[in-house]
Amino acid sequence: MSRSGRCLCGAVRYELDAEIRAIVNCHCRFCRRAHGAAFVTTAPIPTAALRIVAGGEQVANYEGRFFCAKCATRLFSRADSMPETTALMITSLDEEPTVAPSAHFNLESKAPWFEIRDDAPRFDSFPPAVAAALDDR
Ligand SMILES: [Zn+2]
Numbered sequence: 001m002s003r004s005g006r007c008l009c010g011a012v013r014y015e016l017d018a019e020i021r022a023i024v025n026c027h028c029r030f031c032r033r034a035h036g037a038a039f040v041t042t043a044p045i046p047t048a049a050l051r052i053v054a055g056g057e058q059v060a061n062y063e064g065r066f067f068c069a070k071c072a073t074r075l076f077s078r079a080d081s082m083p084e085t086t087a088l089m090i091t092s093l094d095e096e097p098t099v100a101p102s103a104h105f106n107l108e109s110k111a112p113w114f115e116i117r118d119d120a121p122r123f124d125s126f127p128p129a130v131a132a133a134l135d136d137r
Pocket residue numbers: 007008009010011012068069070071072073
């Protein structure tokens with residue numbers, strides 16, 4: 001099944017040839033600052049499955065955090081150390097994923113004013129074993 005997504009202004013559009021099988025919440029200070037939010041929800045996807053179909057020239061990148069240069073919508077992240085995996089901001093998808101978050105990451109810099117109220121596993125950092133497992137899917 002192919003999925004699609006876009007930024008707020010619609011300049012950047014993408015198609016995704018991968019299922020959203022897992023989503024995770026990142027509570028790190030960097031994500032919180034970049035998004036203006038208590039945490040960020042991303043889905044790990046194979047980089048090869050993501051195709052920018054419009055507005056590629058508008059896609060800007062700050063230290064691996066990709067966004068629309070026109071409307072500032074965060075679209076995805078990619079680390080130089082793991083180029084084959086992309087963390088897609090699920091908020092940019094046209095159709096909402098139906099899976100529930102399966103983990104909370106980077107609690108060591110979680111917002112003290114936000115309380116997690118579900119039973120998903122919690123990790124102080126981004127566990128390498130989990131990253132590897134997500135990568136293998
Ligand atoms: Zn935009």
